[in-house]
Amino acid sequence: MPLPMIKNYIDGEWVGSTSTTIGDVWNPVRGEKIATVAYGTADDVNMAVQAAKAAFPEWRMTPPLARARYLFRLKEAFEENFEEIARTLTTEQGKAIDEARGEVRRMIENVEHATGVTTLMCGYTLEDIAKGIDCHGHRQPMGVFAVIAPYNFPAMVPWWFLPYAIVSGNTYVVKPSEQVPMTQTRIFEIVDEVGFPEGVVNMVHGSRDVVNGLLDHPDIEGISFVGSTPTAKYIYRRCGETGKRVQALGGAKNIVTIMSDANIDQAMPSLITSYFGCSGQRCLSGSIMAPLGDKADEIVEKFVNAAKTMKIGNSLEEDVSMGPVISAAHRERVLGYIEKGIAEGATLLLDGRDCMVGEYPNGFFVGPTIFDNVTPDMTIATEEIFGPVVSIIRAKDLDEVIGVVNTRNYANASCIYTQNGAMARKYKYEVKPSMVGINIGIAAPMSFFPFGGAGNSMFGDVKGHGQEIFQFFTDTKVVIERWF
Ligand code: NAD
Numbered sequence: 108m109p110l111p112m113i114k115n116y117i118d119g120e121w122v123g124s125t126s127t128t129i130g131d132v133w134n135p136v137r138g139e140k141i142a143t144v145a146y147g148t149a150d151d152v153n154m155a156v157q158a159a160k161a162a163f164p165e166w167r168m169t170p171p172l173a174r175a176r177y178l179f180r181l182k183e184a185f186e187e188n189f190e191e192i193a194r195t196l197t198t199e200q201g202k203a204i205d206e207a208r209g210e211v212r213r214m215i216e217n218v219e220h221a222t223g224v225t226t227l228m229c230g231y232t233l234e235d236i237a238k239g240i241d242c243h244g245h246r247q248p249m250g251v252f253a254v255i256a257p258y259n260f261p262a263m264v265p266w267w268f269l270p271y272a273i274v275s276g277n278t279y280v281v282k283p284s285e286q287v288p289m290t291q292t293r294i295f296e297i298v299d300e301v302g303f304p305e306g307v308v309n310m311v312h313g314s315r316d317v318v319n320g321l322l323d324h325p326d327i328e329g330i331s332f333v334g335s336t337p338t339a340k341y342i343y344r345r346c347g348e349t350g351k352r353v354q355a356l357g358g359a360k361n362i363v364t365i366m367s368d369a370n371i372d373q374a375m376p377s378l379i380t381s382y383f384g385c386s387g388q389r390c391l392s393g394s395i396m397a398p399l400g401d402k403a404d405e406i407v408e409k410f411v412n413a414a415k416t417m418k419i420g421n422s423l424e425e426d427v428s429m430g431p432v433i434s435a436a437h438r439e440r441v442l443g444y445i446e447k448g449i450a451e452g453a454t455l456l457l458d459g460r461d462c463m464v465g466e467y468p469n470g471f472f473v474g475p476t477i478f479d480n481v482t483p484d485m486t487i488a489t490e491e492i493f494g495p496v497v498s499i500i501r502a503k504d505l506d507e508v509i510g511v512v513n514t515r516n517y518a519n520a521s522c523i524y525t526q527n528g529a530m531a532r533k534y535k536y537e538v539k540p541s542m543v544g545i546n547i548g549i550a551a552p553m554s555f556f557p558f559g560g561a562g563n564s565m566f567g568d569v570k571g572h573g574q575e576i577f578q579f580f581t582d583t584k585v586v587i588e589r590w591f
Contacts, residue, residue, distance in 0.1 A: 136422060381548030391542065479499045
């Protein structure tokens with residue numbers, strides 16, 4: 108039987124692509140193809156942007172509360188289809204089903220937060236800036252915006268931006284990752300049922316040609332990008348050249364610091380999910396561990412033992428704690444990093460290379476892998492691996508760890524476990540990453556706080572969601588007036 112072909116959603120219709128380049132979508136647990144997707148063209152992009160542009164004048168005049176009502180309806184529809192979205196997500200992405208549910212919940216929370224548009228988008232006024240002269244700042248929508256998404260959070264990431272863009276009166280184009288197009292397609296079926304005016308939200312599938320079509324299109328006002336740092340840099344540069352607003356969130360190399368006074372047994376479950384959740388394919392994965400003081404050996408031993416108890420397998424099964432990585436190619440890449448760690452002299456405490464799951468011999472599995480005695484200059488301590496591979500760095504004190512944190516190429520997130528408030532304050536004050544956890548694993552800000560890092564983890568000024576996102580999606584028109 109032929110595999111289903113994923114379609115684009117343009118102007119309120121499901122349409123085929125103009126492209127003849129077809130890619131495969133895989134079930135990473137089974138190592139089987141489950142769908143096909145056309146890698147769209149600049150023509151597909153143009154159709155979507157023209158639809159969004161045509162929808163803009165009417166949509167921007169729709170009162171904010173009326174726009175928000177679409178989101179209220181959407182929230183209810185998402186709740187009704189919650190489990191099915193999560194299962195579609197796990198099927199093509201491979202993360203454990205409970206993590207998929209967590210992702211869908213975070214997606215919905217952005218819809219909920221965006222419904223506060225009437226307060227979040229309000230402008231401001233100051234009377235008598237000079238005698239008889241008043242000044243107003245009006246937040247106005249700008250036109251068509253777009254998001255370019257990564258593969259690791261197929262449901263949530265586009266919704267870090269989309270609800271805020273449209274509720275503030277813009278129209279929108281989504282470009283999902285070509286590796287996981289099914290989840291957002293299912294989500295757009297629900298969007299379609301809710302019945303937004305045609306052209307307000309659109310989706311074009313594909314790869315680089317779609318991205319370049321968006322970057323080159325003169326009618327796109329701004330781009331939100333989430334993905335790897337090399338692509339983020341490219342997007343940032345190209346948006347500069349074409350005069351678009353841009354927020355480009357990139358990769359990460361996050362460090363978890365554990366002081367000897369930390370409550371290790373309480374911390375252990377969150378450490379395991381920080382390092383091995385989504386098989387380490389998260390910009391908020393722990394990647395390096397820095398245990399300090401006289402309990403360092405005990406911490407490492409407990410961590411290795413806990414990692415050994417993880418159940419690897421079919422991520423749709425409730426008791427499976429870790430599924431596969433996204434693809435055969437990515438598995439090879441992760442295995443390459445493990446070889447590199449061994450070659451550079453790190454001590455391999457737990458080896459995930461030969462991870463076989465009986466029923467699924469073709470799955471893209473890599474088991475939890477832990478290296479000890481890693482030095483800050485080793486490849487596995489500097490590059491983003493994006494797999495279930497942990498590098499333990501033995502530092503002498505907190506200052507040395509903070510030095511390691513602040514000399515990584517990335518500055519996305521970091522966290523510390525301690526009972527000592529002064530140490531915790533020093534850490535949160537001095538580390539460069541923008542997202543900091545204290546006695547919490549690498550933690551994701553909720554929809555009402557901004558999401559994004561610093562350094563090579565983020566290019567642009569305005570982060571994802573939070574309150575500031577309304578600045579990205581609006582132009583503040585300042586009106587200075589005097590009446591005689
Ligand atoms: P990626 O950069 O390969 O792809 C992201 C998007 O860019 C995809 O839609 C892809 O089609 C497109 N793309 C890829 N290469 C391109 C190119 N050369 N030209 C134009 N477009 C291109 O990233 P990925 O592998 O899908 O996702 C994993 C990366 O995303 C990791 O580095 C991870 O840390 C990062 N990420 C960051 C955050 C964050 O908030 N900072 C969140 C999730 C993922």
